[in-house]
Amino acid sequence: xxxxxxxxxxxxxxxxxxxxxRSFSDSDGDGTGDLPGVTARLPHLADLGVDGLWLSPFYRSxxxxxxxxxxxxxxxxxxxxxLADVDTLIARAHELGLVVLVDxxxxxxxxxxxxxxxxxxxxxxxxxxxxxxxxxxxxANGELPPNNWPSVFGGQGWTRVTEADGRPGQWYLHxxxxxxxxxxxxxxxxxxxxxxxxxxxxxxxxxxxRVDVAHGLIKAPGLPDLSAPLDELELLDTNxxxxxxxxxxxxxxxxxxxxxxxxxxxxxxxxxxxxVSPPERMARYVRSDEMHQSFAFDFxxxxxxxxxxxxxxxxxxxxxxxxxxxxxxxxSNHDVVRHASRLxxxxxxxxxxxxxxxxxxxxRALGLRRARAATLLMLALPGAAYLYQGEELGLPxxxxxxxxxxxDPVWLRxxxxxxxxxxxxxxxxxVADAPGFGFSPTGASWLPQPxxxxxxxxxxxxxxxxSTLEMYREALALRREHRLGRGRLAxVADAPxxxxxxDNGDVRVIVNCSAPAVALPSDRVVAAQSxxxxxxxxxxxxxxxxLV
Ligand code: GLC
Numbered sequence: 001x002x003x004x005x006x007x008x009x010x011x012x013x014x015x016x017x018x019x020x021x022r023s024f025s026d027s028d029g030d031g032t033g034d035l036p037g038v039t040a041r042l043p044h045l046a047d048l049g050v051d052g053l054w055l056s057p058f059y060r061s062x063x064x065x066x067x068x069x070x071x072x073x074x075x076x077x078x079x080x081x082x083l084a085d086v087d088t089l090i091a092r093a094h095e096l097g098l099v100v101l102v103d104x105x106x107x108x109x110x111x112x113x114x115x116x117x118x119x120x121x122x123x124x125x126x127x128x129x130x131x132x133x134x135x136x137x138x139x140a141n142g143e144l145p146p147n148n149w150p151s152v153f154g155g156q157g158w159t160r161v162t163e164a165d166g167r168p169g170q171w172y173l174h175x176x177x178x179x180x181x182x183x184x185x186x187x188x189x190x191x192x193x194x195x196x197x198x199x200x201x202x203x204x205x206x207x208x209x210r211v212d213v214a215h216g217l218i219k220a221p222g223l224p225d226l227s228a229p230l231d232e233l234e235l236l237d238t239n240x241x242x243x244x245x246x247x248x249x250x251x252x253x254x255x256x257x258x259x260x261x262x263x264x265x266x267x268x269x270x271x272x273x274x275x276v277s278p279p280e281r282m283a284r285y286v287r288s289d290e291m292h293q294s295f296a297f298d299f300x301x302x303x304x305x306x307x308x309x310x311x312x313x314x315x316x317x318x319x320x321x322x323x324x325x326x327x328x329x330x331x332s333n334h335d336v337v338r339h340a341s342r343l344x345x346x347x348x349x350x351x352x353x354x355x356x357x358x359x360x361x362x363x364r365a366l367g368l369r370r371a372r373a374a375t376l377l378m379l380a381l382p383g384a385a386y387l388y389q390g391e392e393l394g395l396p397x398x399x400x401x402x403x404x405x406x407x408d409p410v411w412l413r414x415x416x417x418x419x420x421x422x423x424x425x426x427x428x429x430x431v432a433d434a435p436g437f438g439f440s441p442t443g444a445s446w447l448p449q450p451x452x453x454x455x456x457x458x459x460x461x462x463x464x465x466x467s468t469l470e471m472y473r474e475a476l477a478l479r480r481e482h483r484l485g486r487g488r489l490a491x492v493a494d495a496p497x498x499x500x501x502x503d504n505g506d507v508r509v510i511v512n513c514s515a516p517a518v519a520l521p522s523d524r525v526v527a528a529q530s531x532x533x534x535x536x537x538x539x540x541x542x543x544x545x546x547l548v
Contacts, residue, residue, distance in 0.1 A: 015049075214272035
C-alpha cells in the first residue's frame with residue numbers, strides 16, 4: 001500500500017470532507033451509495049483541495065440507525081462493499097494525497113452484534129450481560145424501567161427483554177434507538193475490544209477516527225434518575241446529566257491516545273463528537289494526552305449574528321488555546337439541517353429535528369447567500385475544519401420529503417413530532433441531466449432527490465466562476481497558500497455593527513451579517529468573495545470577503 005506522508009501534525013489545520021457513504025456515489029446501481037462509488041469520485045475531493053475524508057460507518061449493520069448500529073466492527077456491510085474495497089479506497093486516497101478517517105461507534109452496538117445476542121441468551125448475572133447495561137426493573141414485578149432516562153431519539157431509554165423461559169425479564173439501556181444497546185464501559189472486555197478495533201483499522205492505514213457520542217460512554221455510578229424530564233433538544237444541549245460528559249470518559253481516551261501514538265509519525269488522530277457545553281468542558285477532550293480534535297458545535301449552532309458569532313469564536317479560541325488544541329470548525333453534518341437551509345430559516349433556525357413540507361420553508365436564496373458567507377468565515381479561521389458532502393455544491397436540505405420514505409429512527413421514536421435527519425442525507429447530484437443526477441448508473445436513489453437538485457449538480461458548477469463549487473476551491477487554495485489554519489486571529493477595532501472584521505496573517509476578512517453595505521479598505525484587493533459586491537464596490541449584507 002502506498003503510504004501517504006503528510007506533516008506530522010497535519011491535523012492541526014486539516015480540512016476534512018465528510019463522506020456519508022450511503023448517499024455519496026453508487027457504483028452498482030442499487031440506489032445505495034457504496035465504497036467503490038466513493039473511490040471513483042475521490043478525484044472530486046482532490047480537486048476541491050481538502051486534506052482528507054472521514055467516512056461515516058460502512059460496517060456490517062442492519063442500518064436501524066443508518067449504520068450507527070454496528071453488528072461487526074471489523075467488516076464491511078455487503079451493501080457498501082468489502083474489506084478489499086476499503087483497502088482500494090485508502091490506497092487511492094493516499095495516491096491523491098488524501099488521508100482517510102473512519103467512524104468509531106463505541107457507545108453502543110447493534111442489537112444484532114454477537115455480544116448482544118449472547119447477552120440475551122445467557123441471562124441475568126452472566127458475564128455476557130456485563131458487557132451491556134442490563135438491570136432489573138423497578139416496581140413489584142420489575143415492570144417499570146430501572147430509571148427515568150429517555151432515549152435521545154424520543155421515548156424511554158430502556159427496553160425490557162423476554163428471558164429464555166419466556167417471561168418478561170431484565171431491561172437494557174439504549175440512549176439511542178432500541179436497536180442500539182449501550183455498552184458498559186466499566187467492563188474490561190469492552191475496553192480491550194475497542195483498543196483491538198482501533199488497531200484493526202490503524203493497521204489498514206487509516207489516519208484516525210471520528211468518535212461517535214464521545215461524551216456518552218461512561219454513566220454515573222448507580223445510574224441515578226434525571227432530576228427533571230428533558231426533551232430531545234435540551235438533551236443535546238445539556239451538561240450535568242448522569243449519562244453525558246462524565247469524568248470517566250477521559251481515562252478511555254487517554255488509553256486510546258497511547259494506542260494511536262504507538263503508530264508514530266505522521267500522527268493518527270481522534271476527533272470527538274461531543275455535544276458538550278460550556279467550551280471549558282469540551283476542552284477537556286482535547287488535552288495533550290487525549291483526543292486531537294473536537295467539533296466546535298457551538299459555532300455550528302450559532303445564529304447568523306455578528307455579535308453572537310464573535311462571542312462563540314472568542315470562547316473557542318480562549319478555551320482550546322488554553323489546552324494547546326486547535327479548534328475544529330464545522331457548519332454541517334449528517335445530523336443537522338444543512339447550513340444552506342438552516343441559515344435561510346427564521347433565526348435561530350432548527351439545528352436538529354429536520355424540516356417537513358408542512359413546516360415554514362427556508363428561504364433558499366437567502367440561505368445559500370448566508371451559507372457561502374459563513375463558509376468563507378469558517379475557512380478563514382485558525383484551526384481545522386470539516387465539510388459535509390454536498391455543502392461545496394451549496395446543496396439545500398430536502399425539506400419536502402414524503403413522510404412515507406423517512407428512514408431516520410428519530411421520526412418514529414419522536415412519534416412523528418420531529419421529521420428527523422433524512423433531509424440532509426439525500427443522495428448527491430453529480431450530473432444535472434443524468435438519471436438520479438448521476439448518483440447511480442440506474443438513477444435509483446434510496447431517498448428521492450428533489451427536482452431542484454439539478455441546479456446544484458457538480459457538473460453545472462465546475463469551471464463556472466462564482467459557483468459555490470468554485471468558491472470552495474478558491475477558498476481552500478487560498479487558505480492553504482496563506483496558511484490560515486495555522487494563523488492567528490486579530491479582530492479589527494471599530495468594525496461596523498452587524499459585521500465581523502479580523503486579520504489572519506496577511507489576509508483581512510470582513511463578514512457582513514446584518515449591516516447596510518459597508519465600504520472596503522481601498523488599499524487592499526479582493527482575493528475571495530462569497531457573492532457580488534455592490535455596483536460601487538461595497539460589501540452588501542450576507543456577504544463575506546477575503547482581502548489581501
Ligand atoms: C451520533 C451520530 C448520529 C447517530 C448517533 C447514535 O450522534 O452522528 O448519526 O444517530 O450518534 O449513534
